[in-house]
Amino acid sequence: VSESVSDVLRRLTIVFTGLEQRLESLPLLRKLSRGKFSLADYQALLVGLRQQVKHGARWMSRAASNISEPHLELRSIVMRHAVAEHRDYRLLESDYVATSGALADIQGAPMNIGSEALSAWMFHEASKPNPFGLLGAMWVIEGLGAIKAREWGLAIKQSLSLPDGAVRFLLYHGENDTNHIEEFHRMLSLVLPDDATAQRIIRTAEVTARLYALQIEEIAT
Amino acid sequence: MTKLRDVFITGTGAFLPGPAVGVAGMENHLGRVYGRDSILGKRVLRWNGIETRHYAMGTDGSVLHTSADMCARAVQAALDDAGGELKKLQFLATATTQGDYLVPGHATAVQGALAGPPMEIASFQSVCCSSLMAAKAAWLSVRAGEHDMAVACASEFSSRWFQPSFYEGTALCDEKGRLCAEADFLRFTLSDGAGAVVCEPKPSNKGVSLRISYIDIVSLAGTFDPCMWAGAPLDGRDDLVNAWSHAGPVKAHAAGAISLLQDFQLLKRVIRAWIGVYLKKVDEGRINPQEVDWLLCHYSAKSLRQEIISLLKNTAGMIAEEKWFSVLKEKGNTGSASIWIMLDALLKSGKLAPGQKVLCVVPESGRAMVGFLMAEAV
Secondary structure: OOHHHHHHHHHHHHHHHHHHHHHHOOHHHHHHHOOOOOHHHHHHHHHHHHHHHHHHHHHHHHHHHOOOHHHHHHHHHHHHHHHHHOOHHHHHHHHHHHOOOOHHHHHHOOOOHHHHHHHHHHHHHHOOOOOOOHHHHHHHHHHHHHHHHHHHHHHHHHHHOOOHHHOHHHHHHHHHHHHHHHHHHHHHHHHOOOHHHHHHHHHHHHHHHHHHHHHHHOOOO | OOOOOOOEEEEEEEEOOOOOEEHHHHHHHHOOHHHOOOOOHHHHHHHHOOOEEOOOEOOOOOEOOOHHHHHHHHHHHHHHHHOOOHHHOOEEEEEEOOOOOOOOOHHHHHHHHHOOOOOEEEEEEOOOOHHHHHHHHHHHHHHOOOOOOEEEEEEEOHHHHHOHHHHOOOOOEOOOOOEOHHHHHHHOOEOOEEEEEEEEOOOOOOOOOEEEEEEEEEEOOOOOOOOEEOOOOOOOOOOHHHOHHHHOHHHHHHOOOOOOEEOHHHHHHHHHHHHHHHHHHHHOOOOOHHHOOEEEEOOOHHHOOHHHHHHHHHOOOOOOHHHEEOOHHHHOEOHHHHHHHHHHHHHHHOOOOOOOEEEEEEEEOOOOEEEEEEEEEO
16 A cells, blocks of 8 residues: 555544543443343443444435546446445344344434434535545444444344344444455545545544444443 | 663573472362363363463472572572663562562562562563563663663462462352352463563663563553452452452452452453453554564464454554564463563564564453553564
8 A cells, every 4th residue: 555545544543542542441242241241231332333324325325426527437436335325224124123122222322412412413414515524424424334343243142142143233344344444545545645535534523433432331231 | 850760671680499390280289179070171271371370389389499489589680681780770560460468568578588688679460461560670770870780570479369369269269169260261271480670771781682662551440340360259359348358358358359360251242342442542653563573462363353454454553473582482471470481482583683673562351451561672
């Protein structure tokens, strides 16, 4: 990768490790690492994640629609990502049902304060012309999918003795998103080198990481 | 204000007890828990790549050297290397994971083993990174003009804790007598030894000295639960009320709270946290990977998973593999002593040339810490 891409990747990795450390000390995830996670905690996590997952493909689609003609290749990639993910929330719902939760409950649950903030932020950014900063948001969200989701999924499955069919969203994400991260390097190289874009990507990653953690923080258990 | 002085490592010393023990002889040496071969051992050895190591314990459980004795021998070797004399030593900073005593500090035992003159001492205790805590104290004391000769040293007698009787009859073994992975992993990871460095305000008049540029230590214990620990059982270690000191020694032993334990799931997250700290140093310009001529780290590049290597390469943080200097394979992972044993081997290899930059990286999984020592050969 080029120097400009490496510089951004390095700072994005620092943002991600900072997020991971913030998540480490959140009460809900502390319960998981300390072996005190309950089925109610898992159900609350699924409810808490659903809106962001559901909105993910939609803000990506909106971002794609705002990418101008000189960047058609990037637009194609973002659109493919949106397509790949726009049904993921269904998987999450079926996991919830597999844990004896009622579909109406997860579908009807209001967004928590963190989800509201995260969603509003994503759509706001996606509505700007050529919203390349959102590559930073994609890095954070996809990194969570590739690294954290599988880790959480395995730990939840083990600690609650759940069948695979009840943890598909978290486990499936772990497999799928690895390729996305490889593709991410290519997306960065399509918009870099450009100092203002690099700064915006990193700032957007920082804000997204903070709001994602807020979303987890606000999950009531 | 007193002008800060340059400080040089003018001598290094290492001490490894007994003969080198190969993979085949390891379990004979440590003993078999309930007479069973370890299930995990071979996998651990493949991962860490350690071929030989040393033990301060004989195959019959006898003590060849105490931890303090090993440390004193390393200190004497470092003083000899620097052309210094024990009677001129003004400050002794020691490091260890667990000394021979609980109380008083390791430095008192090492000073005692040296039969050293009156001097200032400091005992640092953590895991691997305690080595750099001691080094920072030694470096700063000379730098500030408090002392003209200081020693930082470290020793470990891990095998003492790996004897079958330390595990048998405790909650760490299942009903079939199998030792849990959290304990068994470390039996195949850690071994014994000691190392020391001498710090002085002038370079040695013979051979290569190292001018210390900085020592940075970053602990993330405010975020992480213990990842490698002794003194609390597997479950409930986050609550200090469960620590051995509250349960009392007999109950604590039965609960498995005395042995060293490692949480592997948490270790994966701690490794990413180390990388985050390291990349931040790179980003701030504190570490320039291109300028490093020798990297000493008691992880080997081979033991790091490929995805971590490619992450480091993609973020311009990788120090080329040919610059990694390690004696891990032959001398084992001796915890806090490792970094000085490695530095001693580098200095005595004749490979280090004046002007070259040496970066020591000391990750400690204990409760997520990592330390860096940057130095330039003169």
